[in-house]
Amino acid sequence: MPNNREGTALRAYQRKLVSSYTAIYKIVRQIPYGKVATYGQVAELADLPRRARLVGYALFRVDINSDVPWHRVINAKGEISESPFRQGGDYLQRSRLEAEGIEFSPQGKINLEKDQWRS
DNA sequence: ATAGTGACTGCCG
DNA sequence: TCGGCAGCCACTA
Numbered sequence: 001m002p003n004n005r006e007g008t009a010l011r012a013y014q015r016k017l018v019s020s021y022t023a024i025y026k027i028v029r030q031i032p033y034g035k036v037a038t039y040g041q042v043a044e045l046a047d048l049p050r051r052a053r054l055v056g057y058a059l060f061r062v063d064i065n066s067d068v069p070w071h072r073v074i075n076a077k078g079e080i081s082e083s084p085f086r087q088g089g090d091y092l093q094r095s096r097l098e099a100e101g102i103e104f105s106p107q108g109k110i111n112l113e114k115d116q117w118r119s
Numbered sequence: 120a121t122a123g124t125g126a127c128t129g130c131c132g
Numbered sequence: 133t134c135g136g137c138a139g140c141c142a143c144t145a
Contacts, residue, residue: 017142038127038128039126039127039128040127040128040129043127050127050128050139050140050141051127051140051141051142052127052128052140053125053126053127053128053140053141053142054127054140054141054142055126055127056125056126056127057125057126057141057142057143058126059126060125060126070126073126074126075126075127075128076127076128076129077128080126081126081127082126083125083126085126086126089126090126093126
């Protein structure tokens with residue numbers, strides 16, 4: 001029997017978080033080859049409306065060689081969201097997308113009309 | 120407890 | 133078209 005309220009609250013919080021992450025990865029794995037989805041779109045499909053930032057955190061956690069196609073998730077403007085923490089990782093994301101046939105404008109943008117995944 | 124930060128978004132001037 | 137900003141909420145020191 002737990003005698004520490006904060007301990008149980010923390011565990012409940014962690015369970016909730018893990019289930020959110022699981023839901024996010026499940027959706028991201030469904031994005032087909034050659035298509036992209038936005039953070040907000042993934043959040044909505046994972047039943048986590050308006051929590052685009054959580055999707056960003058979830059993707060930050062995945063291993064770069066994971067089976068989760070994290071590189072197919074971009075922001076609502078059609079750009080790759082850069083982070084100071086992944087030096088070169090943003091370049092890897094772009095090269096992986098280009099390898100799937102996705103084209104970038106000279107401004108580094110993807111045409112969402114054409115390349116966004118419609119579930 | 121709390122203030123600062125961010126792999127986000129949509130609105131507004 | 134574009135930058136600024138509030139809302140957002142998980143995470144950290």
